[in-house]
Amino acid sequence: MNKGTSLNNDTSENMKRSDEPIWWGLFSAGGVCFAVFVPAAILFIALLIPAGIIAPEALSFDRARSMLFSLPGLIFIGVVICLPLFHAAHRIRHGLHDLKLGKEHLNKRVTYGGAALLSALALVGFAVGIL
Amino acid sequence: MMTKKLSIQRYLPEQGNAPYWQDFDVPFDDSTSILDALNYVKEELDGSLTYRWSCRMAICGSCGVMINNTPKLGCNSFLREYEGPVKIAPLAHFPVEKDLIVDMEPFLDHLAAVQPYLIDDSRLIDDNEEGTQTYKQTPAQMEKYKQFAGCINCGLCYSACPQFGLNPEFLGPAALTLAHRYNLDSRDQGKKQRMAQMSREEGVWSCTFVGFCSAVCPKNVDPAAAVNQGKVESAKDMLIGIFKG
Ligand code: SF4
Ligand code: FES
Numbered sequence: 001m002n003k004g005t006s007l008n009n010d011t012s013e014n015m016k017r018s019d020e021p022i023w024w025g026l027f028s029a030g031g032v033c034f035a036v037f038v039p040a041a042i043l044f045i046a047l048l049i050p051a052g053i054i055a056p057e058a059l060s061f062d063r064a065r066s067m068l069f070s071l072p073g074l075i076f077i078g079v080v081i082c083l084p085l086f087h088a089a090h091r092i093r094h095g096l097h098d099l100k101l102g103k104e105h106l107n108k109r110v111t112y113g114g115a116a117l118l119s120a121l122a123l124v125g126f127a128v129g130i131l
Numbered sequence: 132m133m134t135k136k137l138s139i140q141r142y143l144p145e146q147g148n149a150p151y152w153q154d155f156d157v158p159f160d161d162s163t164s165i166l167d168a169l170n171y172v173k174e175e176l177d178g179s180l181t182y183r184w185s186c187r188m189a190i191c192g193s194c195g196v197m198i199n200n201t202p203k204l205g206c207n208s209f210l211r212e213y214e215g216p217v218k219i220a221p222l223a224h225f226p227v228e229k230d231l232i233v234d235m236e237p238f239l240d241h242l243a244a245v246q247p248y249l250i251d252d253s254r255l256i257d258d259n260e261e262g263t264q265t266y267k268q269t270p271a272q273m274e275k276y277k278q279f280a281g282c283i284n285c286g287l288c289y290s291a292c293p294q295f296g297l298n299p300e301f302l303g304p305a306a307l308t309l310a311h312r313y314n315l316d317s318r319d320q321g322k323k324q325r326m327a328q329m330s331r332e333e334g335v336w337s338c339t340f341v342g343f344c345s346a347v348c349p350k351n352v353d354p355a356a357a358v359n360q361g362k363v364e365s366a367k368d369m370l371i372g373i374f375k376g
Contacts, residue, residue: 015327020336021366094339098293 023090023112030087033079041080069129077126082119089115132158136216137168139180142227150227152218153177159210165219166194166205169231182231189349192285195222196231202290202347223290224299238286241302245310245328250321266318276315279308279357281350288344288354294337301337302328304344304354311357314364326368335361 048054057063067073089111096107134156142150155176157168166184173180184194187206194205197220199213210217225233288304289295295303302310310329314322329335338358345355 015331017327017330017369017372018332018334018336018365020332021362021369024336024362025366098297098339100297 023086023093026083026086027090030083030085030090033083034087037079038084041076065129069126074126077122081122082115085115085118086112132160134158135168135210135213137172138216138218139169139172139231140218140220141180141230142221143179144229154216157210161209161211163210164206165196165198165203165208165210165217168210168217169205169219180231181229190283192283195285195287195290196220197223197290202287204285204287204349207349222286224292224296225286225290235286237299238284238289238303238305241306242284242309244302245306245313245325246321247306247309247313249313249316249319250324251318252320268317272317275317276312279312279315279352279354282308282312282352282354283350285349287347287349291343291347293341293343294339298333298337300333302331302334304338304358305352307335307338307361308352308354308357311361311364326365329361330365330368335359335365338362 044054045059049056049059068076093107093111096102096111097104101107102110137155137157138152139155140150141153155172157163157171159168164187166187169180169182169184173182182194182196182205184205185191186193189204189207192204195202196205197203197218198205198208199218200220202222205219219231221227221231221233225235225237228234282305284305286305292301292304295301307329310325313319314325335358338355340355340359342355345353348354
């Protein structure tokens with residue numbers, strides 16, 4: 001056995017299951033959202049309505065509020081804010097690893113922690129809105 | 132005959148500590164492979180040049196080198212494909228022993244770690260019976276793993292993998308592909324044992340799907356696809372574990 005590799009000593013520490021499937025699952029789900037829902041949201045909110053192609057009343061304050069603070073609004077927050085946040089956090093974390101910046105466990109806390117915090121903020125906003 | 136300039140990275144540990152580059156002019160035609168060129172250098176110009184080779188036909192997997200910074204089989208790459216001088220160096224991410232010879236031991240350890248052979252304890256019957264039964268497999272069952280069974284253990288994918296470069300403990304493309312290949316084999320019962328290796332941090336989860344392994348593989352094994360299918364398997368395995376408690 002070569003020094004530096006210790007693959008065959010099956011100590012429990014060595015064979016520990018990675019928690020990566022959780023982050024990878026959120027990353028994959030967020031990737032789909034980034035590809036499908038985020039561009040659609042940008043298209044409607046940031047392009048079609050400002051360009052006047054869709055009447056601005058479509059997103060008048062009252063209408064926007066009633067749409068956002070409903071079940072579809074909650075789904076909207078999930079697929080346009082929360083999951084894309086975890087997707088981005090995952091990319092940043094692995095990017096930092098590739099650039100040999102920071103410490104793995106710290107990077108994980110900061111990136112996923114940030115995504116969780118911002119998601120929580122969006123959900124708190126939602127909760128305040130419907131109450 | 133035309134000639135081509137070859138820049139070869141030399142390292143002779145008995146003569147000095149640092150590797151250095153040495154240039155050679157080598158005659159070539161359309162059929163001259165990089166391995167032919169190395170053989171020419173050794174026979175005609177400098178007998179001290181050291182490198183590995185055997186089959187000359189992309190089967191044994193021993194002639195891997197970096198050609199202009201890309202991992203390739205020397206016998207499978209031709210001087211005619213290169214404009215200008217050709218740089219030849221030992222495979223990246225492995226410790227160099229001498230000239231173009233690297234220490235493949237870490238790679239072989241990783242292969243061994245995934246138990247790349249049929250595991251089937253139900254076949255250990257009594258001594259008389261052992262070895263008398265043949266396995267049966269339909270073409271459809273074979274098709275499931277055939278794509279991933281063509282590996283010649285050349286190690287090019289490890290030289291291509293930036294994650295293996297960053298962390299030599301990463302099991303790496305070929306080992307994870309082999310694990311997946313046996314997991315997909317209808318004759319095999321060893322998936323559970325291999326899954327533990329695959330689900331480690333240094334298993335499938337160190338892969339960030341760069342994909343260069345599949346680009347350099349001389350046998351079109353597509354290790355990147357195997358590793359990513361392995362991620363799905365590992366994630367399923369975790370979910371099942373959670374539900375089973
Ligand atoms: S997967 Fe391809 S590149 Fe990697 S060791 Fe096997 S044959 Fe070589
Ligand atoms: S000499 Fe056997 S693969 Fe090149």
